[in-house]
Each structure stands twice: as structure tokens, then as C-alpha cells.
Amino acid sequence: MGHLAYDAAHLFGGAVLALSFVLLYQRRLTAVINAYALQALVLAIAAAWQGWAQGAPHLFLTAAITLGVKAIAIPLGMHSFVRRLGMNRAVESALGVFPSMALGVGLVALSIMVVLPVTAQSHMLTREDLALALSVVLMGMLMMISRRTALTQVIGFMSMENGLILAAVSVEGMPLVVELSVAVLVLLAFAVFGVFFFRIRDQFDSLHLDHLDRVDGGPR
Amino acid sequence: MNAAFGFLALILHLGLMLAAAPILIGAIRKLKARLLARTGPPIIQPWRDLARLAQKQPVLAENASWLFSAAPGAAFAATLAAAALVPSFALGMTTAPASDLLVIGGLLALARVILALAGMDVGTAFGGIGSSREMMYASFAEPALVLVIFTLALLAGGTNLDAIAGLLVGGSQGLRVSLALALLAILALALVENGRIPIDNPASHLELTMVHEAMVLEYSGRHLALIEAAAALKLLVWLGLIAAIFAPFGIAPAGAPPVAWLIGLGAWVGKIAVLGLALSVFETSIAKMRVFRVPEFLGIAILFAMLAVVFLFVSQGFA
Numbered sequence: 001m002g003h004l005a006y007d008a009a010h011l012f013g014g015a016v017l018a019l020s021f022v023l024l025y026q027r028r029l030t031a032v033i034n035a036y037a038l039q040a041l042v043l044a045i046a047a048a049w050q051g052w053a054q055g056a057p058h059l060f061l062t063a064a065i066t067l068g069v070k071a072i073a074i075p076l077g078m079h080s081f082v083r084r085l086g087m088n089r090a091v092e093s094a095l096g097v098f099p100s101m102a103l104g105v106g107l108v109a110l111s112i113m114v115v116l117p118v119t120a121q122s123h124m125l126t127r128e129d130l131a132l133a134l135s136v137v138l139m140g141m142l143m144m145i146s147r148r149t150a151l152t153q154v155i156g157f158m159s160m161e162n163g164l165i166l167a168a169v170s171v172e173g174m175p176l177v178v179e180l181s182v183a184v185l186v187l188l189a190f191a192v193f194g195v196f197f198f199r200i201r202d203q204f205d206s207l208h209l210d211h212l213d214r215v216d217g218g219p220r
Numbered sequence: 221m222n223a224a225f226g227f228l229a230l231i232l233h234l235g236l237m238l239a240a241a242p243i244l245i246g247a248i249r250k251l252k253a254r255l256l257a258r259t260g261p262p263i264i265q266p267w268r269d270l271a272r273l274a275q276k277q278p279v280l281a282e283n284a285s286w287l288f289s290a291a292p293g294a295a296f297a298a299t300l301a302a303a304a305l306v307p308s309f310a311l312g313m314t315t316a317p318a319s320d321l322l323v324i325g326g327l328l329a330l331a332r333v334i335l336a337l338a339g340m341d342v343g344t345a346f347g348g349i350g351s352s353r354e355m356m357y358a359s360f361a362e363p364a365l366v367l368v369i370f371t372l373a374l375l376a377g378g379t380n381l382d383a384i385a386g387l388l389v390g391g392s393q394g395l396r397v398s399l400a401l402a403l404l405a406i407l408a409l410a411l412v413e414n415g416r417i418p419i420d421n422p423a424s425h426l427e428l429t430m431v432h433e434a435m436v437l438e439y440s441g442r443h444l445a446l447i448e449a450a451a452a453l454k455l456l457v458w459l460g461l462i463a464a465i466f467a468p469f470g471i472a473p474a475g476a477p478p479v480a481w482l483i484g485l486g487a488w489v490g491k492i493a494v495l496g497l498a499l500s501v502f503e504t505s506i507a508k509m510r511v512f513r514v515p516e517f518l519g520i521a522i523l524f525a526m527l528a529v530v531f532l533f534v535s536q537g538f539a
Contacts, residue, residue: 007396014397014531018404018524025520098516105523105530112534128397128535 005053009170012046013132016166017108020139023159024100029089029151033078036155040070043162047169054172062169065183070158074190081151081194085201092148092208100146107138129170136163148208150200154193161186222475223314229481230304230313236485237303237460241452242266244459244496249423251500266452270445278441281342291338292439292446298331299450299457306460307382309484312474316382321369324381324461325362328413331450332358339435350434353511357419357431360518361412364405367525371402372465374532381464382474389468398535401528403466408521410458412514414451417503419514422451429508456492459499463491 019039026032044067051059082089093100111134119127140160144153164182246263253260280289305319305327313319332354339351369379375398376384412419415432422432430437436447464471470487472480509517 010397011400014400018401021520021523098519101520101523105527108527109530112530116534128531131534132397 005049009046009049009053010128010132012042012049013129013166013170015042016046016162017132017135017139020136020143020159020163021101021104023155024104024139024143024146025097027091027097029082029091029149030079032091032152032155033075033082036078036159037071037075039159039162040066040075043165044071046166050169056172059169062165062183066165069183069187070162074158074186077190077194078151078155081197085197091152093146094148095146100142103142103146104139107142108135111135111138126170130167133163133167133170136160136166139163150193150197154190157189158186222312225475225478226312226314226316228478229310230315232481233308233310233313234300234304236308237453237456238300238449240492241449241456242270244456244492245452247493248496248500251497252504255500255504266448270449273440273445273448274442276441278439278443281344281438284342284438288338288341288438289443291334291341292443292450295331295334295338296446296450296453298327298334299453302327302331303453303457303460305381306457307385307464307471308460308488310472310474310476310481311382311386312476313382316474317380319381321372321379321381321384324457325365325369328454328457329358329362331454335435335447339438342438344438346430346434346437350431350437353431354435357412357514357518360515360522361409364409364518364521364525367522367529368402368406368409371398371525371528371532374529375399381461385464385468385471386473388465389471389473396532396535398528398532399466401524401531403462405521405525405528406462406465408517408524410462412518412521414455414458416499418506418509418517421508431511459492459495460488462495463488467491 016039019035019042023032023035023039026035044063047059047063047066051057051063095103108131112131115131115134116127119130137160140156140158140163143156143159145156147153147156161182168182243263243266246261246266249265250260250263278289302324304313304315305324307313307316307319336351336354339347339354341347372384373379375396376387378384411417415422420431420433421429432451436444439447470483470490472484
């Protein structure tokens with residue numbers, strides 16, 4: 001495996017991270033969904049590249065799952081959610097765009113500082129890939145925290161899961177079982193969230209999570 | 221012998237930059253018109269406009285000071301000096317030792333400051349608004365540019381553009397996440413510095429949305445010709461800068477015989493054409509953003525540039 005194979009893998013990881021920032025920057029629901037689809041697409045390319053570079057054919061399967069489910073099926077489903085629910089097209093954010101981007105950079109720095117010392121004995125580029133993947137996970141969490149509507153939080157959750165897959169493909173010798181189960185898990189979560197959406201809307205005529213604060217069983 | 225070649229390359233380079241800059245503007249306008257299913261003016265129209273303007277007498281406001289009539293020439297000279305420092309088809313031109321990224325950034329900033337001062341000179345409201353907005357953008361763009369320069373300096377061990385291009389063309393650095401992030405930052409910067417569409421509309425003559433055009437609203441005749449030539453040259457300098465740093469392939473190495481220049485010239489034309497095409501498609505597909513969104517946009521360029529520096533520190537083993 002040449003230098004180029006590592007470099008390209010690294011670059012794809014960087015692209016996934018950059019797309020996490022793009023996700024945070026969007027102000028429209030459809031644009032968020034498209035950015036998520038693009039991130040999944042780049043992740044699929046990264047997985048396929050790792051499959052070729054590591055000579056691990058099962059990674060091609062991971063790439064195909066990522067491409068089919070996360071880059072195509074889920075975004076299409078999301079778009080139809082937005083249409084059918086007649087949702088507000090603006091992203092409601094608890095935090096301004098610029099503060100959340102700045103926090104994102106802080107999270108990247110944090111994940112680098114966390115990953116590098118604990119993986120001191122492994123290969124430099126593997127360590128950087130892990131740092132990239134951890135940043136993507138943390139940025140997904142940030143998105144879940146800083147966005148108000150359920151759909152954007154789901155996208156944050158799935159973007160976080162993209163980070164997990166990125167970590168899984170960049171470490172050599174990860175068994176397929178893990179990846180398959182993670183993929184299925186996301187699909188399940190997606191279905192659950194879908195049901196959840198409709199429940200929330202039936203109950204409250206809105207997808208605004210503030211409405212849930214009133215039903216916590218506490219004193220009214 | 222090398223010195224003679226270097227000087228010849230410099231002369232050819234300057235001629236090429238001067239001749240190609242209006243053509244580039246014309247080509248971008250033509251492409252944008254075609255993308256909107258219009259016919260568009262011919263590609264050499266900017267040259268015709270320049271020739272027409274150059275023959276006309278400038279109209280000066282009554283209270284214009286010497287600064288007002290000196291500014292177009294000074295801004296053009298600063299931009300031309302920057303153009304002389306950014307290599308196009310060959311490395312190792314006579315100006316190579318001086319082609320420092322900080323100097324190039326400084327010369328472009330100088331041109332901008334001169335025009336901003338001239339915009340306020342006559343005392344009209346639009347000139348003042350244009351100048352103040354241009355300076356607001358500049359104050360956000362400069363830190364991002366400095367961070368990008370810092371990234372490249374860390375990578376190449378110096379800020380000399382000629383050396384950086386020479387190092388990167390060898391491919392010894394490979395693909396770097398830092399370089400990709402720095403590229404994103406510098407693309408955003410190029411859009412801001414040249415007043416392209418998400419920031420400012422170069423074709424706009426609606427006063428409320430103008431930035432650069434508002435600043436130079438009072439100019440006419442040969443002064444306007446110089447300002448438009450400087451703006452065209454600036455766009456070419458930025459595209460050339462991006463091409464020289466991030467796609468230095470095909471550029472003739474220092475001291476190469478003139479035959480290699482031909483290859484370098486072909487590669488340069490190809491790179492500028494690709495960048496110009498990308499710019500046209502991008503501008504056609506996006507709407508102008510509100511003025512107060514621009515600092516946010518530039519803040520993101522700063523963040524990307526900062527990430528580039530962080531990753532570079534990491535991969536060089538500082539952490």
C-alpha cells in the first residue's frame with residue numbers, strides 16, 4: 001500500500017469532517033438533508049477506497065450499504081417527510097450559526113487532544129483518521145444539541161453515526177458484523193423516529209420539542 | 221543565461237497577464253450569459269470597453285483632491301506589481317526572490333486601501349458606504365489570508381510563493397487535509413476579495429446592493445478604464461495564485477528552456493479556464509447574500525484556515 005492510498009483515505013476523512021461543518025452552516029431543512037446525503041456519499045467513497053487500499057472486500061459491502069441506505073434511501077424518505085408534514089422549511093437553531101461553527105472547531109481540537117495521547121503507539125495516519133472520526137461524532141452531537149426541531153436532531157444523530165462508520169473503516173481488521181449491525185440499527189432508529197414524528201405531530205400539531213417539556217409528569 | 225531567461229519569462233508573463241485579464245472577464249460574462257440561455261456580449265467586449273473608456277476625458281467632481289485622480293493609477297500599479305509576483309507558466313522569473321505571499325497580500329491590500337480612500341474623497345454617500353463595506357470585508361478577510369499563508373509556510377518552511385509552488389509541484393507533500401482546508405478558505409477569500417456573487421454582484425447597478433461598484437461610482441473616462449483593468453487583473457492574480465499553490469502541475473521549473481514554457485502556458489490556460497468555468501457555474505447557481513451575512517461567511521473561511529493549521533501541527537507531531 002503506497003503513500004497515496006493513505007493520503008487519499010485521509011483526505012476523504014477530512015472531506016467528511018468538512019461536510020459536518022457544512023451541515024451546521026445550513027439554514028434550510030432541504031439543504032440540511034442534501035448536505036447529509038453528500039456526507040454519506042463521501043463516506044461511501046471513503047469506505048470503498050479503504051476496501052481497495054486494505055484489500056478487504058467486506059468494506060465494499062459497507063460502502064454499498066452506506067451509499068444505498070444513507071446517501072439515497074434515508075434522504076429521499078426525509079424529503080418526503082418534509083413534504084407530507086408540511087414542515088417549516090427554516091432550521092430552528094438554539095445557537096447562532098457562527099457560535100456553533102466556532103464550537104465545532106473547538107470540538108475538533110478537543111478530539112485531537114483526546115485521541116493523540118491515548119493512541120501513541122499506533123501509526124500516525126491511523127491516529128489522525130481516528131481524530132477525524134471522533135470530531136465527526138462530536139459535531140453530530142453538537143448538531144443534536146443546538147437544533148430545535150426533531151428532524152434536524154435525527155440528522156445530527158445519523159451524522160454522528162457516519163463518524164462511527166468512518167472510525168470503523170479506517171481501522172484495519174474491523175469485522176463486518178459490527179458494520180452491518182450498526183447500519184441496521186440506524187435503519188431501525190430511523191423507522192422509530194419516523195413513527196415518533198407522527199406521534200408528536202398528532203399530539204401537539206408541531207414538531208417543536210418544547211411541547212414535550214409540558215408532559216414530563218411534573219407539577220403543572 | 222538563467223538571469224536572461226528569467227527576465228524574458230517575466231516580460232512574457234506580464235504581457236500575458238495584461239492581455240488575458242480582460243479576456244478572462246469577458247469569458248466569464250459570456251459563460252454566465254450562456255448558462256442563463258442568453259447570447260451575451262463577445263469575449264473581447266471588456267477590451268473594447270477599456271479602449272473606449274481610455275479615449276474619454278474623465279469628469280471630476282468640483283471638490284475632488286489630487287488623491288482622487290492619482291488613485292486609479294496607484295491601485296493599478298499595486299495590482300500589476302502583485303501580478304508580476306505570481307508565477308503563471310514558469311518558475312524562477314526575475315521577481316521570484318521577492319514573490320513572498322505576505323508581499324502579494326500586502327500589495328493587494330494597498331490597492332484596496334487606495335480605492336477606499338478615493339471612494340470617500342469626493343464626499344458622496346455611496347462612495348462612503350462602498351468604502352466602509354469594502355473595509356469591513358477586508359478586516360475579516362485578512363486574518364483568514366494570514367492563516368492560509370501560515371499553513372503554507374509551515375508546510376514549505378517559508379512564505380516565498382516560488383519556493384512553495386516548486387515544493388508542491390514535486391508532489392513530495394502528497395495530499396494533505398490541511399491543504400484541502402486551506403483551499404476551501406482561499407476559495408471563499410477569492411470570492412470576497414474580487415466582489416463575486418455571494419458577496420457582491422459585479423454586474424449590479426442597484427445602489428443599495430453595490431459594494432465595490434459603489435466605491436468607484438464617481439469615476440469616469442480613463443480613470444474608470446484603469447480601475448476596471450485593475451479589477452480584471454486582480455481576479456486573474458487570485459485565480460493564478462490558487463492555481464500556482466494548489467495545482468502547480470505543468471509549470472516550467474526554474475531555469476528550464478523556453479520549450480517547457482509552452483507546456484507551462486498550456487497548463488496555466490487550462491487551470492484558469494477550469495477555475496473560470498467553476499466560478500461561472502457557482503455564480504449562476506447561487507444568490508447574493510445579505511451584507512451582514514458576509515462576516516459569518518468569512519468567519520467560516522477563518523475557521524477552515526485555523527483547522528488547516530491545527531491539522532498541520534498534529535501531523536508534524538507537535539501534539
